Amino acid sequence: MELAGRRLDYRLRRSARRTLALRVDHRGVQVSAPQRLPEAEIEAFLLANHGWLERKLGDLRSAASVAAFEAVDGALFPLEGRPARLVVVPGRRRACWSVGEDGVEELWLGDGVDTRAALLRALKARATERFTPRLAEYCARLGRAPVPLRLTSARTRWGSCSTRSGIRLHWRLIHVAPALADYVIAHEVAHLAEMNHSPRFWQIVEALYPNWREARRALAEVARTLPAIDARDTLAPEDM
Structure with missing residues (x-):
């Protein structure tokens, strides 16, 4: 979907759950949703959590740029x-x-x-x-x-x-x-x-x-x- 002018790729997982849930990890963005919830409501949920998503995706980019620790004398x-x-x-x-x-x-x-x-x-x-x-x-x-x-x-x-x-x-x-x-x-x-x-x-x-x-x-x-x-x-x- 388009989110704040950017393309957002996410994985959608439907189940017997009653509420929406959002997760960001090394695999990207995942939304867990009830079986029959309309996609429009899912996208509205993502839009409502835009600030949190931006922060978590920024954390992912920062973590990816951290250099590996060099276990050497004096480190x-x-x-x-x-x-x-x-x-x-x-x-x-x-x-x-x-x-x-x-x-x-x-x-x-x-x-x-x-x-x-x-x-x-x-x-x-x-x-x-x-x-x-x-x-x-x-x-x-x-x-x-x-x-x-x-x-x-x-x-x-x-x-x-x-x-x-x-x-x-x-x-x-x-x-x-x-x-x-x-x-x-x-x-x-x-x-x-x-x-x-x-x-x-x-x-x-x-x-x-x-x-x-x-x-x-x-x-x-x-x-x-x-x-x-x-x-x-x-x-x-x-x-x-």
């Missing part, structure tokens, strides 16, 4: 909202976190390993270490027992929640400031009470994390700047 990468440094040490066998003379946190790796893979393992281990107690804290605030935590590499989500398997958090949240990671944790914990995005759900989020609106905006901004350490990290997860 800087974000860690919990601050810059950290990769240090390659000849003969070292195990990864080790340290602090440099300039106060910058460092990850020491040996020169005989796949530095990118070793960096990825270290970041995921750090994410599990940091997020597990935060998840337990927010579960307690909701009056729930802690649920299992798993890490994910999903392309389009910062996290997900299942009443059976627990909560999944994107490992790349270890890049962002703890306050922003906490917002995602609070968001997913709120789903333990409301498995939807109803007004009641957002009331729970606000009770758990009052500044969620500011955190949501900040997370969307910082997501565009994250390095592509994993070869699959071609996109930033979408807003929550």
